Amino acid sequence: MATDIQARRAQVADEVKFDIFTETHDLDVEKQIRQITRCFISDTITVPTKEMYAYAARASVGDDVYHEPSTLALEAHMARLTGKEAALFMPSGTMSNQIALRTHLKQPPYSVLCDARAHINKYEAGGTAFHSGAHTIPVPPSNGRHLTLRDVEANVVLGYDVHSAPTEVVSLENTLNGTIFPQEEIVAISDFAHNKGLKMHLDGARIWHVAASTGTTIKELCAPFDSVSLCFSKGLGAPVGSCLVGSKEYIAKARWFRKLFGGGMRQIGILAASAAYALTHNFPRLVDVHELTLRLEQGLRNIGVEITSPGETCMVFYDPSSVGVEYWEIVDRASKLPEPIVVSGSRLVVHIQTSPAAVDDFLQLVRDLAEEKKRAGFDAAQYKAQANGHVRTNHDIYVRGVKPKP
Known part of the structure; x- marks a missing residue:
């Protein structure tokens, strides 16, 4: 009987085992890397280097749902860098944006105003409606480049008309289609929104490009917003991940939503370390x-x-x-x-x-x-x-x- 069980176990183990590497694996990877250098589709295709992998391999091995030292260190750095109280590592920019909006939005009916070309409007599978039950007000910029205070004033929904979904969040994107959003216009929109009791969110997936181009600090770029999502994989070369920043209370609630959304992760120190490497070595590039x-x-x-x-x-x-x-x-x-x-x-x-x-x-x-x-x-x-x-x-x-x- 014991011999029979051992044989069955061996058979199951043989069925389970799998080698992901083919005989031409190394050559295939080199080919992929060459293709990436000649691809103009997106900056999401950037890949980790051997140096990034070596740095990431030294990361801590905690469980991020409980306590993960490398990830906590990255989040503390991101909070300081952006001038916010707290930060939360996210698996993707889409999740970061959607949890950001869900955390702001308390009780419907409500709406989110954004650029008609915004990622949250066009490329997140209708997530704002699905996750938050929110109406989106997509506004084409009158100047063809970026929203202005006049655009926001003309389209924001205020008051208590029962036919409308009042605006709760104004969401901007910087950069959008590679265009830098003038900071003075952002400040004007933020002042108006906050004066009306609205929240400001920034999809800052490519905010790094703004800082690198203009020499403006990340803290200054993020200051007009209650929440900001920043991406590590778009252009910076990290394999995956974004970070959401905001107040301590806000991030505590967002962490809860991250778990609800299925984004509670385990040993992600290697991802946090990859992001840290990207910030140090790839941002200057x-x-x-x-x-x-x-x-x-x-x-x-x-x-x-x-x-x-x-x-x-x-x-x-x-x-x-x-x-x-x-x-x-x-x-x-x-x-x-x-x-x-x-x-x-x-x-x-x-x-x-x-x-x-x-x-x-x-x-x-x-x-x-x-x-x-x-x-x-x-x-x-x-x-x-x-x-x-x-x-x-x-x-x-x-x-x-x-x-x-x-």
């Missing part, structure tokens, strides 16, 4: 990202490509129809290069692992396509005249995915 982005933008301008939103930080939005080229043609040609380039739609994103050679190769590709169209009879001057001065903004043409024509 964002200045180089901005310079490479400007080089990309200027190269497109030199070819004659219309820039619909300039590269203030890490993104450029462009419209190649000004040289007779369509997006699908660029996507298709880029995928067939000896060393393929990955692009999609009107947004080009540069990150800390983008290769300068990839920028040069992309510009050459667009230049070649433009020359081909010109030889085929495309007249850029005639196109400009027919356009009649209309300039499409990134809000008009931002496409996350473009499939080649059949």
Whole structure:
């Protein structure tokens, strides 16, 4: 009988075991890393380096639901850095934003005012309605770049009209589509909102770019807000994670919601350490990202490509129809290069692992396509005249995915 049980146990163990690594694993990883250096889809694709892994391996091994020293140290640093009382590590920026809003919102009916292009409105699967039961008031910025005090005043819902969902939170995003939100405008909106008893939340997933570009401290950038979400994986190169900051009472409630949402984590010291490494070693590299982005933008301008939103930080939005080229043609040609380039739609994103050679190769590709169209009879001057001065903004043409024509 004992021998039979041992045999069955061995069989179960044999079924359970699994080796994730293939014979070509190391070569495959090297290929992936090369592809990342030539991908302009997003800065979320940045990957940890061997140095980051080595640093993370030294992290503490506590349970974050109970007590995790490395994570607590990171949270204390983030609270000091942002000028807030407390901080909470989150698995993702979406969870950080959604728990931030849920913690602010007490008793419906209520609404959240935000930019129509905001991540919380367009790219979080309707989470504000699902998790908080809140109505969203998406406002297109009148200047095409960022919300203004006038935009907020014109759309905020105040008072006790039973037909409306009164606004409880004004949520801003900085950067949004790579554009820096002027701090003086943020302060004006914050003063107005707080004067009306409203809360201010910032989706600061890429706030690091603002600090790196302007030299403004993170504390000053976060000061107008009651809560701020900051991302470690977008552009900074950490594998995963964001941080929510606010008052002690606010973060205590948010921690409760994090557990409710399924975000209570265990041995995450390695993630906290990776974030710490990214803050120390990768944040200073964002200045180089901005310079490479400007080089990309200027190269497109030199070819004659219309820039619909300039590269203030890490993104450029462009419209190649000004040289007779369509997006699908660029996507298709880029995928067939000896060393393929990955692009999609009107947004080009540069990150800390983008290769300068990839920028040069992309510009050459667009230049070649433009020359081909010109030889085929495309007249850029005639196109400009027919356009009649209309300039499409990134809000008009931002496409996350473009499939080649059949």
